[in-house]
Amino acid sequence: MKIGVNLLNWGPGVSPDALARTTALIEALGYHLVMISDHVAPTPDVAAKYPTPLYDPFTTLGWLAGATRSIELGTTVIILPYRNPILTARMAATVDRLSAGRFIFGVGVGWAKQEFEALGVPFARRGAISNDYLAAIKTLWTRDVASHAGPFVSFKDVHTAPRPARSPHPPIWIGGSTDAALRRAVRYGDSWHPNRVRMNCCGTPGCRSSRPSPRPRASPCPRSAHASDSS
């Protein structure tokens, strides 16, 4: 089991020096992974939890790729539906190249309705948008010239190079603790990335003594407290 650290790329104490020093310490201690968060337009609902300054994750990870040697670098999580998927695919592939295949693509559907409104993205469709964007991004990562026709994004004959360093693509972690997130993880992801887990959340008194299993079951985590994502 590998252990990673959520590196805080937001808040009043964050600076390039703090990011670099903390990452260097985490790598020196032998941790396997550093991940950072994403918000594009911190509206009041976001800023209350993630106060600025808030450093962009792709740019920051590209910079950290050059400052580290072996630690994996990822996102926890990119808010997928409010970023253009063609641009997202290119930025993620570039970080994977710059880090020699150390990038992990953690994604979520988002929770901040005001932020979606600021960006002109329909909050209620964020799950369906995310599914379409994931399919598009996987196509972009695995074809030299990619085309996609979906309900929310369509393109034809887009030249994609550089492809990601990892083949077929960087690991995709699906964030969220809803049933929809788990379905999305099974369909599009390599990993399920729930947050703020309670060990007894499945309601089974013997949860802690569950038999060892090589794969997660559907019920170790609670339903999300955030707005519904039913897609």
Added chain:
Amino acid sequence: MPALCPRIRLELTDSPRPDAERLIGQGTLDQMRKDLEALESLGAAYVLLDSAGDDPQATRDQEPLWRMLATLAEKVLDLPHQTLR
């Protein structure tokens, strides 16, 4: 099937916290060890430790995080072998 890679709290305390009132990763070093053992037994491929608490101002001082990470690496985690001590 996807691998399990949860993000859990990293909040070490001197006194135990009641299991019913805490998230995974909140509590003493011994509680953290048991939480990680349980996740390992469930087959977790990665665990991401999250020090972000309810007070954003805490980001001004990184040293408590550094101390917790060093303590975990020394007393609980066997990072080179990707398991627990």
